[in-house]
Amino acid sequence: MSVPALVVEELYKEFKVKKKGGLFRRPAADEEKVFIAVNAVSFQVAPGEVFGLLGPNGAGKTTTIKMISTLLRPTRGRVLVHGIDPEKEPTRVLSQIGTVLAGERCVYWKLTGRENLEYFGTLYGLYGQELKERVSYLLERFQLAKRGDELVERYSTGMRQRVSLARALLANPKLLILDEPTAGLDPQSARNLREIILELKEEGHTVLLTTHYMEEADFLSDRVAIIDHGKIIALDTPENLKRGIRQTRVVHLEVQEWQDGVGNNLRAAGLISNYVPAYDGAARAWRVVLHLGGETTVGAVLAAYLEMGNGILNFSVEEPSLEDVFIQLTGKSLRE
Amino acid sequence: MHQSVALRPSLLRSILRVAWRDIKILVRYPTWVISLCVWPVMFPLGYLFTYRALAGPQNEGLSSFVQLAGTSNYLAYVVSGTILWMWVNVMLWTFGGSLRNEQLRGTLESNWLAPVDKTFLLIGAALADAAQMMLFMCIAWVEFYLIYGVWWLGSPWHLGLVILASVPSVYGLGFVFAALVLWAKQIGVAVNLVRGTMLIFCGITYPIAVMPGWMVRVAEVIPLTHAIRATRAVMAGDGLGEIAADLWYLLLSGALLIAAGLLALRFIQQRIRCSGTLGHH
Numbered sequence: 001m002s003v004p005a006l007v008v009e010e011l012y013k014e015f016k017v018k019k020k021g022g023l024f025r026r027p028a029a030d031e032e033k034v035f036i037a038v039n040a041v042s043f044q045v046a047p048g049e050v051f052g053l054l055g056p057n058g059a060g061k062t063t064t065i066k067m068i069s070t071l072l073r074p075t076r077g078r079v080l081v082h083g084i085d086p087e088k089e090p091t092r093v094l095s096q097i098g099t100v101l102a103g104e105r106c107v108y109w110k111l112t113g114r115e116n117l118e119y120f121g122t123l124y125g126l127y128g129q130e131l132k133e134r135v136s137y138l139l140e141r142f143q144l145a146k147r148g149d150e151l152v153e154r155y156s157t158g159m160r161q162r163v164s165l166a167r168a169l170l171a172n173p174k175l176l177i178l179d180e181p182t183a184g185l186d187p188q189s190a191r192n193l194r195e196i197i198l199e200l201k202e203e204g205h206t207v208l209l210t211t212h213y214m215e216e217a218d219f220l221s222d223r224v225a226i227i228d229h230g231k232i233i234a235l236d237t238p239e240n241l242k243r244g245i246r247q248t249r250v251v252h253l254e255v256q257e258w259q260d261g262v263g264n265n266l267r268a269a270g271l272i273s274n275y276v277p278a279y280d281g282a283a284r285a286w287r288v289v290l291h292l293g294g295e296t297t298v299g300a301v302l303a304a305y306l307e308m309g310n311g312i313l314n315f316s317v318e319e320p321s322l323e324d325v326f327i328q329l330t331g332k333s334l335r336e
Numbered sequence: 337m338h339q340s341v342a343l344r345p346s347l348l349r350s351i352l353r354v355a356w357r358d359i360k361i362l363v364r365y366p367t368w369v370i371s372l373c374v375w376p377v378m379f380p381l382g383y384l385f386t387y388r389a390l391a392g393p394q395n396e397g398l399s400s401f402v403q404l405a406g407t408s409n410y411l412a413y414v415v416s417g418t419i420l421w422m423w424v425n426v427m428l429w430t431f432g433g434s435l436r437n438e439q440l441r442g443t444l445e446s447n448w449l450a451p452v453d454k455t456f457l458l459i460g461a462a463l464a465d466a467a468q469m470m471l472f473m474c475i476a477w478v479e480f481y482l483i484y485g486v487w488w489l490g491s492p493w494h495l496g497l498v499i500l501a502s503v504p505s506v507y508g509l510g511f512v513f514a515a516l517v518l519w520a521k522q523i524g525v526a527v528n529l530v531r532g533t534m535l536i537f538c539g540i541t542y543p544i545a546v547m548p549g550w551m552v553r554v555a556e557v558i559p560l561t562h563a564i565r566a567t568r569a570v571m572a573g574d575g576l577g578e579i580a581a582d583l584w585y586l587l588l589s590g591a592l593l594i595a596a597g598l599l600a601l602r603f604i605q606q607r608i609r610c611s612g613t614l615g616h617h
Contacts (some may be wrong), residue, residue, distance in 0.1 A: 015612065066612065071445060073609045094451035095344075101449075103617070105442025110361045122353040123450035125345035151364075167446065 003083045006045040006068065008177050011077035013038040013063050013230075037063040039230035040077070045208055047174070050201050053210040054322060056334050058319050060230035061210035062102065065177050068208070069099045081175060094125070098168030100206050102180040106164050109153035113163050116152060117170060124171040125321055138166040142196070155302045155316035158189030161174030171288065176200060180208040182216060194220055212334055214322035241325045248273065249292040250324050251301065254314035258286035262308055270294065276333045285313055291328060345452040354460020355467070358434075362468065376476030377483055380418040383541045384484070387414060404543040407572055414489065415480045416567045417540040420502070422476075423469050424560055425531045427506055431465040432513035434458070445615045454605060456599055458514055464509045473499065487528045489573035498566045499578075501583045504590020505559035511597020519604045523615075534560050559589040 017033045018267075036061040045051040046117055054060045068079050070090040079086055086093040100106070107116045117135040126134055139148040142162040143195040152160060161181065168176060181197065182190035197220055203205060211217050217224045218238045225235040234241055261277035273293040280287050292301055306312070326334050362368060387410040391398045392589040395408060402408045423476065435457065438444035447457055488495065517523050534540070537551060538560040544552050554563045566582040576583075608614045 031473065063612070069449060071448060071609070071614055072612050089452075091451045093451060099449050101445055103442060106446035108357065108361065108441075108443060110364050111357065115357075115360065119353055119357050120446070123345055123350050123447070123452055123456070125451070127346070127349055164446075221498075 002047055004044045004080075005047045005049070005082060006043075006051075006082040006208060007039060008043050008064070008068065009066060009078045009080075011038055011041045011064065011079065012036070012075045013060075013067060013072065014075045036230050038067070038074075041227070041230070041232055042077075043225050043232065043235060044254040045175075045206055047206050047218070048201065048204055048219065049222045050197070050207040050218035050220050052224040053208070053227055054212070054214060054221075054224050054334070055210075055227035056212055056332075059212075059227045061181055061212075063228055063230075064227075065083070065099070065179055065208065069097055069177055077156050080216075095305060096173055097175045097177055098171065098173035099177040100164045100168045100179060100181060107152055107167060110151060112149050112151055113155070113159075113166075114139060114148040116163055117166055117204070120167045121160050121170045126170065134170060138169060141167050156189070158192070160258060161185060161189070161193060169200075172298055174206060176205050176207045178207060180210055180212070182211070182213065189215075190310070196307050214326070215332060226322070226324065226329065227331065227332050228326075229316065234325065238322060241322060242320050245291075245320045245328050246323055248299075248320055248324065248328065249296075249298065250318050250320050251290040251292060251298055251307070252316045252318055253286075253288040253290060253305075253312060255288060255310065255312055256308070258288055262305070262310060263288070263290075265308065266290070266301065266304060267293075269304065271296050271304055274327050274331055276327050278333060289324070289327060291324065337535050343451065347453055347456055350450070350452045351386065351460040351463065354457055354464040357500070358461055358464035359467065361457035362464070372472055372475060373479070376419060376422065377421060377479050380415050380484075383418065383464075384411065387411075390522060401543070404545045407568070409571075411484050412486050413568060414541050414569050415476075415484065415486050416571055417538075417564050419473060419476050419480075421531070421534060421538070421540045421568060423473065423502075424506055424509070424534060425527075426469065427465055427510050428473070428513060428527045428530060428617045429523070430468075430509045431461050431507065432527065433517055434461040434465075435514050435518040436521065436523055439518065439521075439615070442615070448614060455601060458511055458597070458601060461514075465510075466503055466507065470499070476496060488571035489572040490575075494576060494579070495567065496571045498570055498579065498583065498586075501566075501586040501590075502559070502563040505563070505586050505593055506590075508590045508593020508595075508597055509559075511594055512600050513597075515597060515600035515604045519607060534558065537561070538564055540564065559586055559593075562586050562589075 007200070010235065013037045015037055017035045017068050018031065041060070041064055043051070053064065055061050057088065063072065063211060067074045068081065070086045070093055081093045082096055084093050111119065114135055117124070118131060121131045121135060126253060138144040142165065144159060144162060147155070155163070165181070178197070185193065194216065197207060197209070209220065221238060223237050224241060225232045227233070258277045263277065266272045270293055272290045274291040275288055277286050290301060292298065292309045302312070302315065323334055391410065398408055398410065401410065405413055407413055417553040435444065438447060438457070448454060513526065517526060520526065538558055539555065544555045544561065547555065562582040562585045566579040569579050
């Protein structure tokens with residue numbers, strides 16, 4: 001039986017948060033609070049699998065991957081990367097993983113794309129002809145070859161993200177860790193990057209990615225762990241997670257005005273189990289997701305809504321998505 | 337099927353690559369050349385005019401200075417002190433803040449993810465800074481000769497030896513400083529405190545004998561005092577025998593400071609791994 005690419009067992013990370021003291025006053029010990037960023041997180045990733053950590057900002061995704069990639073020491077719990085404990089052999093773990101942290105600033109803007117890759121390649125043990133060939137291959141592969149000798153500061157955000165991904169692939173690591181890889185990218189660049197991630201999976205890389213885009217987790221991941229407030233609240237394939245709430249019909253409303261009292265009344269009447277409103281500034285309208293409860297029909301909900309004196313601009317009935325799974329589990333949207 | 341190409345990274349190659357990176361980035365900011373040429377000429381001017389005013393037209397006011405400093409060549413005396421102090425000053429801002437600059441730039445974590453001992457970052461940055469500062473000093477000496485007519489009686493090789501012997505103590509101080517700044521996340525206050533202390537204690541522009549006894553004792557502990565004293569001795573024509581004690585002190589204190597700096601880096605590394613502040617601005 002093959003060794004899992006990654007094992008995470010009962011991982012905890014607590015941070016001590018001190019209140020700021022005055023100029024001449026140190027905060028007292030009882031003014032110190034403990035913030036639990038990651039709370040008993042456990043999962044395993046099989047070799048060749050794409051595993052998604054899906055959750056809103058501040059859920060504990062980045063803290064988890066920083067502990068896996070040796071940047072953070074866990075308060076408790078254990079991580080094994082291909083059977084190696086990062087606490088005992090951090091350098092060995094680092095030589096087997098390629099990590100892309102969130103943000104586009106993890107490469108040098110005053111170096112060219114090629115120079116960046118040559119620099120980081122040396123830090124991963126490549127040199128001479130092998131380094132040159134590997135850098136040229138990666139520039140070609142990520143469609144950066146034509147502009148490989150330009151300073152990174154002249155690149156677009158998408159190109160910088162591709163340089164970061166190329167950097168992580170310099171040593172062709174078995175495990176790739178991608179923290180919000182498409183955050184801040186335009187839709188076309190995000191789509192390109194997602195296709196690259198799928199190609200990497202085809203080549204046999206194991207990928208652990210964090211995202212707060214449910215479409216991304218759904219499209220890329222073989223399995224998804226939904227994380228909120230530092231805890232994994234669901235873990236399965238995207239299909240199974242959605243199947244779990246398939247009996248829940250999801251209605252998307254577009255309305256001019258929305259008041260939470262309306263949603264609460266619908267819930268009190270047993271017509272819906274959850275609602276999540278979000279104001280769309282561009283459309284100057286509210287988009288409200290309603291999860292219908294029990295045997296309620298769409299017609300009954302809409303009729304009740306209209307009877308309360310409200311108008312509807314538009315509505316659609318949709319298949320449950322991972323976003324709906326998250327709403328069902330937490331009562332809030334991933335974007336909150 | 338997946339085939340990893342990971343090799344065991346060489347610490348030496350990593351160090352040289354960091355130096356290469358820093359020099360590449362430096363030359364892409366062309367304005368540094370201006371400061372390289374202008375700053376050494378400008379900085380000692382205020383002190384030189386002060387000496388000229390105090391000395392009088394025939395240097396008649398310098399008798400006390402000659403007695404304490406052992407030379408009437410105040411030009412050479414001031415520029416030798418100021419150039420070494422400028423070295424430490426620039427080093428604190430550049431090399432001393434190198435890890436902090438990486439942190440602010442956002443590249444510290446991606447360097448930390450490399451499977452190589454993290455000292456490569458500091459040692460490589462020190463190499464690049466030392467190369468830059470050697471160039472700075474060469475230009476400064478040429479300018480002092482051409483503009484102020486400063487020349488030395490002693491061997492230029494001995495002067496080079498003093499500078500080389502000073503490298504470990506100057507960069508040892510930088511190692512400690514760089515590690516602590518990474519933790520404190522504040523460079524300005526620390527630079528002002530250290531360079532201010534050195535400006536007062538190390539006899540940059542005056543003989544340390546004019547200071548109270550306790551200040552002289554403190555000055556004798558600071559390596560820069562020995563570097564300046566040895567430089568002035570070489571400029572006055574002294575041989576290796578006269579500067580040997582200062583050279584040994586510089587080498588010994590340099591070794592201790594480098595060891596302290598590397599220990600400080602290890603300690604800070606552990607702390608920031610627990611606090612999660614490596615990538616914090």
